[in-house]
Amino acid sequence: MAALSAVAWAPGAVGTASAADGTADLTKVPRYATAPDATPVKGRASAADAPEIGKGTYTDSIERGEQKYYTVPLDARSTAYFSVVAAPPPGTKVEDHTDRLKISVQDVNGAICDREADPAFRGDGMAYPIADYATRSVDGDGSRCRSAGAYYLVVTREGSATSGPQAWPIEITHLSEPGLKDTAPTVPADGGPSATPPPPASGTKRKARGGAGFHSAGGVDTGLWKDRIRPGESRFYRVPVDWGQRLNLSAELPNAAGGTAEGISKALGVTAYNPARGVIDDDTFVFYDGRPAASRLFTAPVAYGNRFAVSDDVRAMRVAGWYYLEVTLHPDAARFFPQGADLTLRVDVRGTARPGPGYAGPAGDFSVRPGDREAAGKGLPGEQAGGGNLRTLGYAGIATGAVLLAALGSWTLLARRTAATATAAGPALSPQAHAAEPTRSGARAPGIPPGWPDRR
Structure with missing residues (x-):
């Protein structure tokens, strides 16, 4: 019964989401779930005391106005990605655009390497998980940060005095992309049609299992999916997208049972991330007033050369692997969906998979591996599908x-019943007494050592 109760109240379970007055009860909204194997770490204000982090996932927290340093030893052969998730609890007061993180990789001279990021809130005052990454690349003509040695991951939290003062939990993930055997392609992929094609319009809806974080994200693939989401909640999904493929997605709310009412400007949003947890598009929140509404996303095809593109959303489509979708429902949606809302996902992975760019080592997270599509088709969460053997x-x-x-x-x-029966029948014999008893033939059975009972 305890196990069943744990399952019923696990992150992602949907129950009563709001009070009778239409205000979301955010105490029942699941918080962001970090990877269970994440290592706690304490970043330092001084680079001199910065703790070392390697490949893998780490957890920490950060105060408003605080800057933290982490030491990261890097080689000269691979591109390093450092994603940081900020996950203030639902209901935390945040200000759009001003409450944000700044993420960078710096050399020992304080020079910023390649891409830095500044994920911020965009949900009309709603607190939800935000994430992006900074990189140290080995591609391109520049000489800065290309050599092996010690570097620093620097994470800064910025915010206004009117936002919540409490510390934000953060999750840091360090992934490594191997270099190429040959010269790197430098031409971005052809963007294809400028107009977004319609996602799947018909088919049987399968059950999606949205997770409370990247690690537990539920698998989805081409087709129609259904799930439930609470006001104030963010649910995570993942879909395998290979080289040459692109993602076409629609996340939809149905009409409200009570009809139309005063609308919510940013009610439903989809934030898409690449396999290194870098943002593709985070400005997809849509208006809702009781009529059906959809938040849509259409990406460029995955290509190695996209990392040299001008547009951020094209640059993010630089590697193959599991792409992530974060679907968020504003707390004010409780006035329309007091018990939680039905969520429809229309997913279309378009294009034919192509060979990779020719890595000099195992691609790891930056590939679509055997079994990934099967796991996605079954809707398996990452914590069930990603553990392998x-x-x-x-x-x-x-x-x-x-x-x-x-x-x-x-x-x-x-044994207890046998002993009870033997006691009722008479006193038990000792091993020696058993040994003294003759067998039916008058001799001991072969293979029975002296002093042990012959139970033939």
């Missing part, structure tokens, strides 16, 4: 242990 072995071990415990219990019960 180790996770399978873990589940198998748990199952085997359960079976052994059940067998042990049955064996113990049987």
Whole structure:
């Protein structure tokens, strides 16, 4: 029963989302869920004391006006991505555009390497997870930051005095993209049609399992999907997009049962991220007044040369792998959906998959691997689909242990019953007495050591 209760109240479960007055009860909205294997770390105000972080995921927190340094040793052969997620709890007071992070990778001289980022809130005063990345690249003609050595990840929180004063939890992920065997392509992909094509219009809706963070994001692929979302909640999904492919998406709210009312300017939004958790588009919030509404997204095709494009949304389509979708519903939507809203996702992965650019080493997270599309088609969350053989072995071990415990219990019960029966029939014989008893043939059975009972 305890396990069932844990499942029922796990992040992502949808129950009563608001009070009778139409105000969202944000205490019941799941908070951002960090990766369970993330390592706690404490960034420092001084580079001299900065803790070292390697590849993987880390957790920390940051105060308003605070700047934190982390030491990152880098080689000269791979591009490093450092994504940072800021996840203030639902209901935290934030100001659009002014409350934000600044993320950069710097060399030991304080020079900024390649791309820096400044993710900010855009949801009309709503607190929700925001993320983006800074990079240290080995591509291009510049010499800055191309050598191996020590670098710094620098994370700064900016904000106005009118926003919430509490610290924000942050999640840091360091991913590495191997260099290429040959010269890197420098031409961005052809953008294709300028008009957004319609996403899938018909088909059977499958159950999507939105997660509360990147790690637990539910898989989706081409087709129609349905889920539930609370006012004030953000749900995460992921879809495999290979080289040469692009993503066409629509996230939709239905009409409200009570009809139309005063509208919400930024009610529903979709923020799309690439496999390194870099923002593709984060300004897709749409108006809602009780009539059906949709937030749409249409990306460029994935191509290595996109990293040299002028437009940010094209540059983000630079690697293959799992692309992430964060769907957010404004707390004021409780006036239309007091018990939570039905959410429809129309997903279309367009284009034929092409060979990769020719990495000099394993592509890892920057590839669509065997089994990814199957996991997405089943709607499996990342925490279930992403563990590979180790996770399978873990589940198998748990199952085997359960079976052994059940067998042990049955064996113990049987032994007790046998002992009780023997006691009722007469005094039990010692091993020596058993050994003295003749067998039916008058001799001991072969293979029975002296002093042990012959139970033939």
